Amino acid sequence: MLRNVAVVLLDGVHPFELGVVCEVFGIDRSDEGLPVYDFAVVSAEGPTLTTHAGFTISTPYGLERLDEADLIAVPAGESYLGRDFPPALLNALRRAVDRGARVLSVCSGVFLLGAAGLLDGRRCATHWRHADELALQYPRAAVEADVLYVDEDPVITSAGTAAGIDACLHIVRKEQGTEVANAIARRMVVPPHRDGGQAQYVERPLPRSRCDTVGEVLVWMEEHLDAEVTVEQLADRAHMSPRTFARRFQQETGTTPYRWILRQRVLAAQRLLEATDETMDAIAGRTGFGTAAVLRHHFVRTLGTTPYMYRRTFRGPEAA
Structure with missing residues (x-):
């Protein structure tokens, strides 16, 4: 402790x-x-x-x-x-x-x-x-x-x-x-989480503006973690070509759209495991993983432990 x-x-x-x-x-x-x-x-x-x-x-x-x-x-x-x-x-x-x-x-x-x-x-x-x-x-x-x-x-x-x-x-x-x-x-007043594997060097560390940013898309992605989206769909939402969107996303976040949304889904699952009694399948559905098996796979790869053991650690054996 x-x-x-x-x-x-x-x-x-x-x-x-x-x-x-x-x-x-x-x-x-x-x-x-x-x-x-x-x-x-x-x-x-x-x-x-x-x-x-x-x-x-x-x-x-x-x-x-x-x-x-x-x-x-x-x-x-x-x-x-x-x-x-x-x-x-x-x-x-x-x-x-x-x-x-x-x-x-x-x-x-x-x-x-x-x-x-x-x-x-x-x-x-x-x-x-x-x-x-x-x-x-x-x-x-x-x-x-x-x-x-x-x-x-x-x-x-x-x-x-x-x-x-x-x-x-x-x-x-x-x-x-x-x-x-x-x-x-x-x-x-800092971001609550940045992956350790995120790149140190951001090519264009400029302030975000409404006319030149992926910020609004990030907000949408975070609010729709259960949605299956493609880079093409995200690019269309940002009014960019897929290639430009992918480049801008990498520049502003230091990672790819796939890795970003995957980590946000794991974080959302962590919060639900800590604060609710929902089943693994329910949490998987709410966070975009679909099934408990897929949730477990990505949870272990990201955090090195299972969702069950994570809940047990934070809420005790009875909750788990």
Whole structure:
């Protein structure tokens, strides 16, 4: 169960990536019925550190605080690609994983996990600018250069800046369910979910406008998850040719229409499994999968567990 979260800092930490972890796990949202985490900022190099932006951070917590954390987050930092890390910190991270804790890196924080040997034999992500160097320094890691985040539980790694938000919300969703993750996302005014496998680089990251967007089609797709649609039909709704629509969709969402709607269907199924007693066949029909067998197939492929076990986890054996 995720209750205790620590974010570990080194000199030169990047404030934004630190702020991402603080925003998701370090704010008391109990007024909305959301979980409150026992949260601490931990220094690995003395009580006062200098950030990449030039200001200082002081914290009373040292490495001993990591021994009780369920999740240890490592934000990005200046010179993490080429520096030596404190041996005591590397040992603390290894001990944490050995006792069952998770570790999360944001952007170049992954180099610390590599130095601790936690990437060996695992897939991992980082900012696309650092991917080649990460693969060079840690050849036993399987670096995925163009994804937002990778969950190789208990090691979760994410790409630059905003991808850290996606990874943090992914962990919340995994531990405490879709409704909790979505509620936190609403408070942060960020998208509630982006697939880890979504591309980092969006060719045309421009604001959506009414005359040049697939946004209205996305809304329609989300409201009609039970409908069988083709790219040609979606393109017609967007007043584009199928080829132009497919290209625009990829540019604006980082994925294909098929993958996008498939993930939204799984998310909808998650919400129904968590919040209702509907049968698997009923949920399959409402979410566009048609049958319980097809729902189970895609649920397992996406989440690594069955709908039955997912409901049992969130609602107990009787509900399942």
